[in-house]
Amino acid sequence: GAVVSQHPSRVICKSGTSVKIECRSLDFQATTMFWYRQFPKQSLMLMATSNEGSKATYEQGVEKDKFLINHASLTLSTLTVTSAHPEDSSFYICSARDRVGGPYGYTFGSGTRLTVV
Amino acid sequence: AQRVTQPEKLLSVFKGAPVELKCNYSYSGSPELFWYVQYSRQRLQLLLRHISRESIKGFTADLNKGETSFHLKKPFAQEEDSAMYYCALSGGGGSQGNLIFGKGTKLSVKP
Numbered sequence: 001g002a003v004v005s006q007h008p009s010r011v012i013c014k015s016g017t018s019v020k021i022e023c024r025s026l027d028f029q030a031t032t033m034f035w036y037r038q039f040p041k042q043s044l045m046l047m048a049t050s051n052e053g054s055k056a057t058y059e060q061g062v063e064k065d066k067f068l069i070n071h072a073s074l075t076l077s078t079l080t081v082t083s084a085h086p087e088d089s090s091f092y093i094c095s096a097r098d099r100v101g102g103p104y105g106y107t108f109g110s111g112t113r114l115t116v117v
Numbered sequence: 118a119q120r121v122t123q124p125e126k127l128l129s130v131f132k133g134a135p136v137e138l139k140c141n142y143s144y145s146g147s148p149e150l151f152w153y154v155q156y157s158r159q160r161l162q163l164l165l166r167h168i169s170r171e172s173i174k175g176f177t178a179d180l181n182k183g184e185t186s187f188h189l190k191k192p193f194a195q196e197e198d199s200a201m202y203y204c205a206l207s208g209g210g211g212s213q214g215n216l217i218f219g220k221g222t223k224l225s226v227k228p
Contacts, residue, residue: 034215034216042220043203043218043219043220043221044161044203044216044218046215046216046217049214049215093160093161095161095216105151105163105166106151106163106205106207106216107163108153108160108161108162109160110159110160111160
């Protein structure tokens with residue numbers, strides 16, 4: 001089956017620093033990847049849609065300059081939280097989809113727990 | 118507007134009892150519906166998608182377009198079914214659109 005690898009699983013950083021989260025599709029090509037944020041005991045909120053070779057599409061209310069997304073290849077998308085603040089502390093999850101109608105549908109990474117101190 | 122509604126935050130049943138997790142959706146076109154499960158400390162996993170019409174771990178879900186529902190059912194719940202269940206929707210017809218999630222239902226199966 002399809003596997004999406006997300007790293008790191010947990011990161012603690014100081015306020016004002018930047019953190020990069022990687023999301024890789026291991027055995028399929030993902031032209032589209034999605035980045036979600038999940039607050040405790042809440043559902044996943046879509047932050048942005050990442051398309052290989054083009055600019056990401058951000059959801060309303062998500063600061064594109066703060067959450068930089070790069071989808072440089074068909075198997076890798078990165079999310080960089082710039083100048084992190086404590087309110088950015090959250091659980092970030094990436095998802096990748098194989099081709100439309102493909103067998104895997106949407107596959108999720110294991111998530112990254114970001115704590116900004 | 119596209120929306121997925123899971124009316125129950127928590128559903129608690131005894132082992133062996135039937136379980137039904139409700140999901141209603143709002144979508145103007147022909148959506149693709151999914152159920153995802155998240156066990157404690159694990160990633161989201163696909164449980165069912167309506168286009169495959171499979172039965173996974175004894176769970177089934179039927180898309181009812183008239184009632185715009187995609188309820189998840191299992192005739193005999195097991196303790197290992199305890200988890201968070203999310204109903205999700207994606208635009209069909211060739212769309213590469215994102216998944217829209219419901220708020221999730223926590224299923225607790227008691228011994």
